Amino acid sequence: MLAVMDTLSKQGIIIVGNGLAGSLLAWSLLQQGKKVHVYADNQACASRVAAGLINPVTGQRFVLAEHTPAMLVFAKKFYQNIEKKLGIQCFHEKPMFRLFSSQKEQENCKKRLKNKEYSTFLGKLSPHQQLNAEHGGITQHHAAWLDTNTLLDALSQYLEKNNMITYRQYETQSTQQTTIYCEGYRMIHNPLFSQLPLQPAHGEIITCNTNNNLPNAIINKGKWLLPINKNTCRVGATFDTKITRPCLLETSKQQLLAFAEDVFHEPYNFKVTQHQAGIRPTTLDKQPFIGFHPKYKNIAIFNGFGSRGSLLIPWYSQSFSQTLINNNPVPKEASIHRFKNLVW
Ligand SMILES: Cc1cc2nc3c(=O)[nH]c(=O)nc-3n(C[C@H](O)[C@H](O)[C@H](O)COP(=O)(O)OP(=O)(O)OC[C@H]3O[C@@H](n4cnc5c(N)ncnc54)[C@H](O)[C@@H]3O)c2cc1C
Structure with missing residues (x-):
């Protein structure tokens, strides 16, 4: 037990999950001179599917x-x-x-x-x-x-090079070690935080090729079409709060393809090259879940960024780093202590 505690304390702050939340929080803390260690099992990562x-x-x-x-x-x-x-x-x-x-x-x-x-x-x-x-x-x-994949690949490589990441599922080891859970929608399986009102939202995206030239702009009409280059685009996204595991539905693929064709006057004859699904960590009140567990002073959560992780996570990473380093308060709208009636 002592040996485990010693290894843990050398690792600094433990971050569980290396989606955008875990990776960007780790980066923020490192930039401010803190030691971190990330645990990541690379399963069902919404950040790797997101259009960003x-x-x-x-x-x-x-x-x-x-x-x-x-x-x-x-x-x-x-x-x-x-x-x-x-x-x-x-x-x-x-x-x-x-x-x-x-x-x-x-x-x-x-x-x-x-x-x-x-x-x-x-x-x-x-x-x-x-x-x-x-x-x-x-x-x-x-x-x-x-481009979330380019970003996350680079951050993972950086952590690997500096021995700051372990690729395995993190099982709760100690409530003495500062541990920040950034598990995306899988927080529903974590007994420490599963009582928070998450409303996971399944989403699918397709990637398509066309021989026609695409405009150099994102097209948004409820759904969206994002040109990656002149002839390739991503099209998304579906939103379903009833599906609880990532799965690829043919109906969603056809719906997204029909949307893409309908965007243009001319037929674009899109060919689907990839179809992906993920689960967004969406919350009932559309605000993040950030803060320390009311019973365990070293255990915290950094999650609930819903459909807006690319915009929100840098801001809240900076702010939560300041909580971890200087004890600054968590912004009210994002603090988990707004749920006063929960039984922990
Ligand atoms: C189809 C779709 C489209 C989207 N489009 C956009 C968009 O255009 N713009 C935007 O801003 N956002 C978008 N999002 C939302 C975006 O993906 C999220 O806001 C953000 O990526 C959430 O990041 P996260 O790190 O909290 O969760 P995740 O990306 O899900 O990462 C959680 C990570 O934790 C790991 N993990 C969980 N439990 C453990 C454990 N016990 N031990 C070790 N590892 C663990 C998982 O393996 C995973 O890698 C979209 C999402 C989907 C599904």
Whole structure:
């Protein structure tokens, strides 16, 4: 037992999971001079499926959520810093053409255009000629996509080189060692945190090729099409809270393919080259789960980033690092202590 404790203390802060949450929290802590050790079993990782889209203004009502402008500036700097230090390119800015699904949506957008706060993010009405937009559309600025696989591969290699990662499932070993659980939707199997109100959401994405030239912009009409290069795009995503394990459904593939074809006036004859599925760690109130376990002062969770991990995780990694290093409070909206009635 003493030998185990000794090894653990040499490892510094234990991080369980190496999706975006675990990997970016580890990176933040390392940048601030802390020791970490990551445990990762590479099973059902949503971050490896995600398109990594960052879209500041979302939904049918075109909402710019609180803190989004600051989070966006922070995320860009954060990813660019990793790019520079690890010699990769993973953060890609790209305009987004938002096509209105209905007249109502167009009206909602017009209302937002009168609001100064939105002027940085919403451009001109009327998008690209190639596109099938019966209700019109608008260009959205400051959208981007994160190449999550390039980023996570580089971060894993960095941790491997420095002996800071072990590839195996982490079983709870000690409540004395600072341990941060970043297990994505699999937190539902962790008795320490399974009482938190997670609402896992299954999602599927396809990758397609076409001989036609794709526009150099993300197309968003509820679902989205993300051109990776001139002839390849990713198309997504489905959203289903009833499916509890990643699985590939033929109906989803056909639905996404039909969406892609419907985006353009001309037939694009897309060929599906890949079909992937994952489970988003979505929460009932759409806010993350961050903070220390009420009973065990060394055990914490960093999870619940839902459909917006690429934007939220850099911001909250920085903030939670400051909790771990300087005891700063966890932001109220993300703290697990907002669930006052839970029995732990
Ligand atoms: C189809 C789809 C599309 C998406 N599109 C976008 C998008 O466009 N933009 C966006 O921002 N987000 C998107 N997301 C959401 C995004 O994937 C998440 O917000 C984010 O990746 C969550 O990261 P995470 O690290 O919390 O979880 P995960 O990525 O699921 O990582 C959890 C990791 O923990 C490991 N693990 C779990 N338990 C243990 C254990 N006991 N021991 C060791 N390892 C363990 C798992 O193996 C896994 O690697 C999408 C998700 C899906 C499924």
